[in-house]
């Protein structure tokens with residue numbers, strides 16, 4: 001397994017957000033983690049990246065349990081991971097080219113190698129001609145593609161996406177999900193996508209993990225998930241309301 005989560009628990013404030021999450025992700029897999037808003041999906045990503053520590057449990061990355069590691073030991077492992085944040089998290093004061101080159105410059109790669117890699121990845125993500133634009137001059141879909149380029153350029157072994165299609169129209173959303181799938185196939189990076197967009201699940205996932213009530217309630221294929229008759233899964237997939245809805249008149 002590339003990643004193995006074992007009985008992770010995490011409380012924030014007074015809330016038990018994660019209450020024994022276990023999950024196995026094989027190398028090169030494409031997994032969607034789904035769950036209701038507030039289920040703890042982003043918390044799970046932050047735990048995997050080592051940005052926060054669990055209260056208990058283990059996070060195995062290959063043969064290494066990340067939980068007891070300090071910042072210094074985590075740093076080289078985190079370099080093998082890429083993260084695409086919900087809002088893209090681009091540097092507003094850098095143009096597209098410099099945003100994408102950032103990680104390689106930080107790693108002091110030779111400038112000729114950086115220029116070649118940036119040019120190749122921008123072309124792959126249909127961003128050629130936009131190199132000198134600032135993030136404020138880009139559409140939402142372009143910003144997402146720049147964020148993808150920035151995450152993939154260092155050839156991570158594991159790439160995490162937080163709501164990659166949020167705020168995009170259906171066509172922009174399909175462009176991004178197609179790219180996520182193709183980049184996974186081309187570069188072989190194990191891909192974990194957090195989303196509550198069922199179209200993204202259909203388009204991206206080989207496996208779906210449903211986070212519910214602090215645990216992974218179900219792991220299955222997208223076909224099985226989307227047609228499940230289990231009441232909690234069905235309610236989630238079809239947006240059925242179990243309790244009085246907030247919007248009820």
Ligand SMILES: Nc1ncnc2c1ncn2[C@@H]1O[C@H](COP(=O)(O)OP(=O)(O)OP(=O)(O)O)[C@@H](O)[C@H]1O
Pocket residue numbers: 012013015017035036037038039040041042043044196
């Ligand atoms: N720093 C924090 N302090 C206190 N509570 C937090 C903190 N971060 C997250 N939470 C709580 O943890 C729960 C899970 O949050 P999280 O952002 O992981 O949800 P999510 O499943 O990603 O939701 P969404 O789909 O809306 O992004 C929420 O109830 C949230 O209020």
